[in-house]
Amino acid sequence: MNIVMMILLIAIALSTVLAIVSFWLPQMNPDSEKLSPFECGFDPLGSARLPFSLQFFLVAILFLLFDLEIALLLPLPWGDQLDNPLLTFTWASLVLLLLTLGLVYEWIQGGLEWAE
Template identity: 40%
Template structure:
């Protein structure tokens, strides 16, 4: 027979976690409704940041360039994230570290040149 009392602390923890999560989600919405700050209008419901309406047919086509720009940002953001620790530790890595980073930067530069040539950076 399995002793179920050992699971009681886990169940208490899960109950508290679910209760707090629900409180953090639903309590602000309820307070907003009760205090009258919930006042949607056309300006509040309009799309922003993404560039296309969010409440349309989910199968509608949209421009892939939004994702291309995001991927380019991630690639070059990661490049910057690798450059700082490399620069700080260059005295310890020596020429091997410098050559390795130059190979990395060369690959990124070739990728940037390719994307530039293909017109991925052009916005119409």
């Protein structure tokens, strides 16, 4: 058996054991003290369950999406060292085009407007 298969089996077995144990360990009757928010040992000053604006989440998701795009496109300059660099640049251009179209759609729908 090669080492990759052995590591994969160990990882799956360990994940399964930890998932099963995590269902057995918690108590079945949680009390209100354990469900209350914890603020450095002090009683909470206000409600910890305040609603957030939906537009905040949209902007946060867009930030994460474009941050991931940058991470995916960083190795692009090394693509010209491959046998077929045109394929690499084509896929990168397709990703950029798709994300640009998504940003334009979000902009047209008004998802980036803070005040209405």
